[in-house]
Amino acid sequence: xxxxxxxxxxxxxxxxxxxxxxxxxxxxxxxxxxxxxxxxxxxxxxxxxxxxxxxxxxxxxxxxxxxxxxxxxxxxxxxxxxxxxxxxxxxxxxx
Numbered sequence: 850x851x852x853x854x855x856x857x858x859x860x861x862x863x864x865x866x867x868x869x870x871x872x873x874x875x876x877x878x879x880x881x882x883x884x885x886x887x888x889x890x891x892x893x894x895x896x897x898x899x900x901x902x903x904x905x906x907x908x909x910x911x912x913x914x915x916x917x918x919x920x921x922x923x924x925x926x927x928x929x930x931x932x933x934x935x936x937x938x939x940x941x942x943x944x
Contacts, residue, residue: 855925858870866922870889871902874902892905893917
């Protein structure tokens with residue numbers, strides 16, 4: 850899809866951002882795991898995938914950090930352009 854819908858921070862399609870999503874980003878960065886939706890992994894929406902992304906998820910879940918950039922807590926299209934490849938799927942209207 851040209852502008853697929855996804856939920857920022859939800860890498861496994863569970864419908865919510867959880868600690869295992871942060872771990873999945875670390876697996877990608879350090880163990881070469883492939884991602885079907887890099888935009889979902891870009892938790893801080895800076896257009897890069899790095900250790901700041903799982904830290905942002907953990908801080909949002911447990912540390913009182915602000916919500917992730919849209920689309921967060923409900924699915925939608927990415928409102929910002931970045932160099933990351935688009936998601937390989939569209940989860941549509943979501944949950």
